[in-house]
Amino acid sequence: MPRKSFKRVLLKLSGESLAGDQGYGIDPSTINTIAAEIKEVVGDGVELALVIGGGNIFRGLAASSKGMDRASADYMGMLATVINSLAMQDALEKIGVSTRVQSAIAMQEVAEPYIRRKAVRHLEKGRVVIFGAGTGNPYFTTDTAASLRAMEINAQVILKGTKVDGVYTADPKKDPTATRYNELSYIEVLQKGLQVMDATATSLCMDNNLPIIVFDLTTPGNIKRVISGEAIGTIVQG
Numbered sequence: 597m598p599r600k601s602f603k604r605v606l607l608k609l610s611g612e613s614l615a616g617d618q619g620y621g622i623d624p625s626t627i628n629t630i631a632a633e634i635k636e637v638v639g640d641g642v643e644l645a646l647v648i649g650g651g652n653i654f655r656g657l658a659a660s661s662k663g664m665d666r667a668s669a670d671y672m673g674m675l676a677t678v679i680n681s682l683a684m685q686d687a688l689e690k691i692g693v694s695t696r697v698q699s700a701i702a703m704q705e706v707a708e709p710y711i712r713r714k715a716v717r718h719l720e721k722g723r724v725v726i727f728g729a730g731t732g733n734p735y736f737t738t739d740t741a742a743s744l745r746a747m748e749i750n751a752q753v754i755l756k757g758t759k760v761d762g763v764y765t766a767d768p769k770k771d772p773t774a775t776r777y778n779e780l781s782y783i784e785v786l787q788k789g790l791q792v793m794d795a796t797a798t799s800l801c802m803d804n805n806l807p808i809i810v811f812d813l814t815t816p817g818n819i820k821r822v823i824s825g826e827a828i829g830t831i832v833q834g
Protein backbone atom coordinates (compact mmCIF):
# COMPACT_ATOMS: atom_id res chain seq x y z
CA MET A 597 0.00 0.00 0.00
CA PRO A 598 1.44 3.44 -0.89
CA ARG A 599 2.23 5.65 2.06
CA LYS A 600 1.17 9.23 2.49
CA SER A 601 3.52 12.11 3.14
CA PHE A 602 3.52 13.78 6.52
CA LYS A 603 3.20 17.39 7.64
CA ARG A 604 3.78 17.05 11.39
CA VAL A 605 6.05 14.31 12.68
CA LEU A 606 7.81 13.21 15.81
CA LEU A 607 11.31 11.92 15.13
CA LYS A 608 12.71 9.60 17.81
CA LEU A 609 16.46 9.11 17.85
CA SER A 610 18.23 6.78 20.23
CA GLY A 611 21.11 8.28 22.17
CA GLU A 612 23.38 5.80 20.41
CA SER A 613 22.53 7.32 17.04
CA LEU A 614 24.49 10.43 18.08
CA ALA A 615 27.54 8.41 19.07
CA GLY A 616 28.65 7.41 15.58
CA ASP A 617 31.22 4.63 15.48
CA GLN A 618 32.67 5.44 18.89
CA GLY A 619 29.62 3.85 20.56
CA TYR A 620 29.33 6.39 23.41
CA GLY A 621 29.03 10.14 23.86
CA ILE A 622 28.33 12.55 21.03
CA ASP A 623 30.17 12.44 17.72
CA PRO A 624 30.15 15.95 16.19
CA SER A 625 30.14 14.86 12.56
CA THR A 626 27.27 12.41 13.16
CA ILE A 627 25.09 14.98 14.93
CA ASN A 628 25.88 17.57 12.22
CA THR A 629 24.82 15.15 9.49
CA ILE A 630 21.49 14.49 11.22
CA ALA A 631 20.97 18.22 11.80
CA ALA A 632 21.53 18.96 8.09
CA GLU A 633 18.88 16.40 7.13
CA ILE A 634 16.45 17.90 9.62
CA LYS A 635 17.13 21.37 8.19
CA GLU A 636 16.16 20.17 4.75
CA VAL A 637 12.75 18.80 5.76
CA VAL A 638 11.94 21.78 7.97
CA GLY A 639 12.83 23.98 4.98
CA ASP A 640 10.19 22.05 3.01
CA GLY A 641 7.57 23.11 5.58
CA VAL A 642 7.45 19.96 7.70
CA GLU A 643 6.72 20.53 11.40
CA LEU A 644 9.21 18.38 13.28
CA ALA A 645 9.51 17.54 16.97
CA LEU A 646 12.36 15.47 18.34
CA VAL A 647 12.81 13.09 21.22
CA ILE A 648 16.37 11.89 21.78
CA GLY A 649 17.28 9.01 24.09
CA GLY A 650 20.16 8.97 26.54
CA GLY A 651 21.68 5.53 26.04
CA ASN A 652 24.95 6.95 24.67
CA ILE A 653 25.57 8.51 28.07
CA PHE A 654 23.59 6.70 30.77
CA ARG A 655 20.92 4.01 31.06
CA GLY A 656 18.98 3.71 34.30
CA LEU A 657 18.24 0.01 34.00
CA ALA A 658 21.89 -0.90 33.40
CA ALA A 659 23.04 1.13 36.40
CA SER A 660 20.35 -0.30 38.68
CA SER A 661 21.34 -3.85 37.70
CA LYS A 662 24.74 -3.02 39.19
CA GLY A 663 23.19 -1.93 42.47
CA MET A 664 22.16 1.69 42.03
CA ASP A 665 18.72 2.79 43.17
CA ARG A 666 16.50 2.51 40.09
CA ALA A 667 14.70 5.82 40.41
CA SER A 668 17.95 7.75 40.96
CA ALA A 669 19.54 5.98 38.01
CA ASP A 670 16.54 6.81 35.84
CA TYR A 671 16.76 10.48 36.76
CA MET A 672 20.38 10.38 35.64
CA GLY A 673 19.22 8.82 32.37
CA MET A 674 16.70 11.62 31.92
CA LEU A 675 19.42 14.22 32.49
CA ALA A 676 21.47 12.46 29.81
CA THR A 677 18.64 13.06 27.34
CA VAL A 678 18.81 16.78 28.15
CA ILE A 679 22.55 16.78 27.34
CA ASN A 680 21.76 15.20 23.97
CA SER A 681 18.91 17.66 23.38
CA LEU A 682 21.21 20.63 23.99
CA ALA A 683 23.82 19.16 21.65
CA MET A 684 21.21 18.77 18.92
CA GLN A 685 19.90 22.27 19.56
CA ASP A 686 23.41 23.62 19.10
CA ALA A 687 23.96 21.65 15.88
CA LEU A 688 20.66 22.85 14.43
CA GLU A 689 21.00 26.50 15.43
CA LYS A 690 24.52 26.67 13.98
CA ILE A 691 23.05 25.95 10.56
CA GLY A 692 20.21 28.42 10.99
CA VAL A 693 17.37 26.19 12.21
CA SER A 694 15.29 27.78 14.92
CA THR A 695 14.73 25.43 17.88
CA ARG A 696 13.37 25.19 21.38
CA VAL A 697 14.27 22.59 24.00
CA GLN A 698 11.43 21.77 26.38
CA SER A 699 12.28 19.71 29.43
CA ALA A 700 9.92 17.47 31.39
CA ILE A 701 12.05 18.22 34.47
CA ALA A 702 12.16 21.89 35.42
CA MET A 703 15.54 23.51 34.73
CA GLN A 704 14.65 26.99 33.64
CA GLU A 705 18.20 28.21 33.03
CA VAL A 706 18.73 25.46 30.49
CA ALA A 707 15.43 24.74 28.78
CA GLU A 708 11.82 25.81 28.64
CA PRO A 709 9.46 23.75 30.77
CA TYR A 710 7.28 21.35 28.80
CA ILE A 711 4.09 23.22 27.94
CA ARG A 712 2.02 21.47 25.30
CA ARG A 713 0.33 24.51 23.83
CA LYS A 714 3.63 26.35 23.57
CA ALA A 715 5.22 23.37 21.86
CA VAL A 716 2.47 23.35 19.25
CA ARG A 717 2.86 27.08 18.72
CA HIS A 718 6.61 26.67 18.16
CA LEU A 719 5.93 23.98 15.57
CA GLU A 720 3.43 26.20 13.79
CA LYS A 721 6.12 28.88 13.59
CA GLY A 722 8.52 26.43 11.95
CA ARG A 723 10.71 25.82 15.00
CA VAL A 724 12.03 22.39 15.80
CA VAL A 725 10.92 21.40 19.29
CA ILE A 726 13.23 19.05 21.15
CA PHE A 727 11.60 17.30 24.09
CA GLY A 728 14.18 16.55 26.79
CA ALA A 729 14.07 14.56 30.04
CA GLY A 730 11.77 11.86 28.67
CA THR A 731 8.40 11.74 30.40
CA GLY A 732 9.93 13.17 33.59
CA ASN A 733 9.17 9.90 35.37
CA PRO A 734 11.45 7.00 36.32
CA TYR A 735 10.57 3.51 35.06
CA PHE A 736 9.73 4.88 31.62
CA THR A 737 11.75 5.13 28.42
CA THR A 738 12.22 7.76 25.79
CA ASP A 739 10.20 5.57 23.41
CA THR A 740 7.24 6.07 25.73
CA ALA A 741 8.05 9.79 25.93
CA ALA A 742 8.07 9.90 22.12
CA SER A 743 4.65 8.21 21.93
CA LEU A 744 3.16 10.46 24.58
CA ARG A 745 4.50 13.70 23.09
CA ALA A 746 3.55 12.64 19.56
CA MET A 747 -0.03 12.20 20.70
CA GLU A 748 -0.08 15.44 22.63
CA ILE A 749 1.12 17.53 19.68
CA ASN A 750 -1.09 15.64 17.19
CA ALA A 751 1.83 14.31 15.20
CA GLN A 752 0.72 12.05 12.36
CA VAL A 753 3.46 9.50 12.92
CA ILE A 754 6.46 8.51 15.05
CA LEU A 755 9.57 8.06 12.94
CA LYS A 756 12.01 5.85 14.77
CA GLY A 757 15.50 6.20 13.31
CA THR A 758 17.74 3.20 13.95
CA LYS A 759 20.86 1.52 12.61
CA VAL A 760 18.86 -1.14 10.76
CA ASP A 761 16.46 -0.61 7.87
CA GLY A 762 13.34 -1.88 9.64
CA VAL A 763 12.02 -4.69 11.77
CA TYR A 764 13.19 -8.24 11.01
CA THR A 765 11.82 -11.69 11.77
CA ALA A 766 15.09 -12.38 13.65
CA ASP A 767 18.38 -10.59 14.22
CA PRO A 768 19.78 -10.30 10.66
CA LYS A 769 23.35 -10.24 12.04
CA LYS A 770 22.87 -13.66 13.64
CA ASP A 771 20.34 -15.31 11.31
CA PRO A 772 20.96 -15.03 7.53
CA THR A 773 17.40 -16.22 6.79
CA ALA A 774 15.87 -13.25 8.64
CA THR A 775 13.54 -11.14 6.51
CA ARG A 776 12.30 -7.59 6.93
CA TYR A 777 8.64 -6.79 7.53
CA ASN A 778 7.19 -4.02 5.36
CA GLU A 779 4.20 -3.69 7.62
CA LEU A 780 3.17 -4.99 11.04
CA SER A 781 0.20 -4.58 13.35
CA TYR A 782 0.69 -3.42 16.93
CA ILE A 783 -0.60 -6.76 18.20
CA GLU A 784 1.95 -8.67 16.11
CA VAL A 785 4.73 -6.51 17.58
CA LEU A 786 3.52 -7.21 21.10
CA GLN A 787 2.80 -10.92 20.61
CA LYS A 788 6.05 -11.68 18.79
CA GLY A 789 8.05 -9.51 21.19
CA LEU A 790 9.61 -7.65 18.24
CA GLN A 791 12.13 -4.94 19.07
CA VAL A 792 10.23 -1.94 17.71
CA MET A 793 9.57 0.00 20.87
CA ASP A 794 9.00 -1.26 24.39
CA ALA A 795 5.57 -2.66 25.24
CA THR A 796 4.39 0.46 27.10
CA ALA A 797 5.18 2.69 24.12
CA THR A 798 3.71 0.23 21.60
CA SER A 799 0.46 -0.19 23.48
CA LEU A 800 0.10 3.57 23.89
CA CYS A 801 0.39 3.91 20.11
CA MET A 802 -2.05 1.04 19.60
CA ASP A 803 -4.67 2.54 21.90
CA ASN A 804 -4.47 5.84 20.06
CA ASN A 805 -3.88 4.60 16.51
CA LEU A 806 -0.59 6.37 16.03
CA PRO A 807 1.58 4.78 13.31
CA ILE A 808 5.27 4.08 13.92
CA ILE A 809 7.79 3.82 11.11
CA VAL A 810 11.14 2.19 11.91
CA PHE A 811 13.77 3.22 9.37
CA ASP A 812 17.52 3.34 8.79
CA LEU A 813 18.88 6.67 9.93
CA THR A 814 22.39 5.93 8.72
CA THR A 815 21.47 6.11 5.02
CA PRO A 816 21.79 9.76 3.92
CA GLY A 817 18.49 11.31 2.82
CA ASN A 818 16.29 8.80 4.65
CA ILE A 819 14.63 11.35 6.95
CA LYS A 820 13.32 13.19 3.90
CA ARG A 821 12.39 9.93 2.14
CA VAL A 822 10.34 8.60 5.03
CA ILE A 823 8.55 11.93 5.56
CA SER A 824 7.70 12.24 1.88
CA GLY A 825 5.94 8.88 1.98
CA GLU A 826 8.53 6.63 0.35
CA ALA A 827 7.90 3.07 1.52
CA ILE A 828 11.17 2.50 3.35
CA GLY A 829 11.56 0.69 6.67
CA THR A 830 8.72 -1.02 8.52
CA ILE A 831 5.42 0.64 9.34
CA VAL A 832 3.50 -0.45 12.42
CA GLN A 833 -0.20 0.39 12.38
CA GLY A 834 -3.70 -1.07 12.65
Ligand code: UDP
Nearest residue numbers: 611649650651656670673730731736737738
Ligand atom coordinates in the same frame (compact mmCIF):
# COMPACT_ATOMS: atom_id res chain seq x y z
N1 UDP B 1 14.30 7.58 31.34
C1 UDP B 1 13.34 7.60 32.34
N2 UDP B 1 12.08 8.06 32.07
C2 UDP B 1 11.72 8.50 30.82
C3 UDP B 1 12.69 8.45 29.80
C4 UDP B 1 13.97 8.00 30.08
O1 UDP B 1 13.62 7.22 33.47
O2 UDP B 1 10.57 8.92 30.62
C5 UDP B 1 15.69 7.19 31.66
C6 UDP B 1 15.92 5.69 31.72
O3 UDP B 1 16.84 5.45 32.77
C7 UDP B 1 16.59 5.39 30.40
C8 UDP B 1 17.39 6.65 30.15
O4 UDP B 1 16.58 7.70 30.68
O5 UDP B 1 17.43 4.27 30.49
C9 UDP B 1 17.75 6.91 28.71
O6 UDP B 1 16.63 6.75 27.88
P1 UDP B 1 16.48 5.52 26.84
O7 UDP B 1 17.07 4.28 27.44
O8 UDP B 1 15.06 5.47 26.42
O9 UDP B 1 17.41 6.04 25.66
P2 UDP B 1 17.76 5.37 24.25
O10 UDP B 1 17.81 3.87 24.43
O11 UDP B 1 16.68 5.77 23.28
O12 UDP B 1 19.07 5.99 23.89
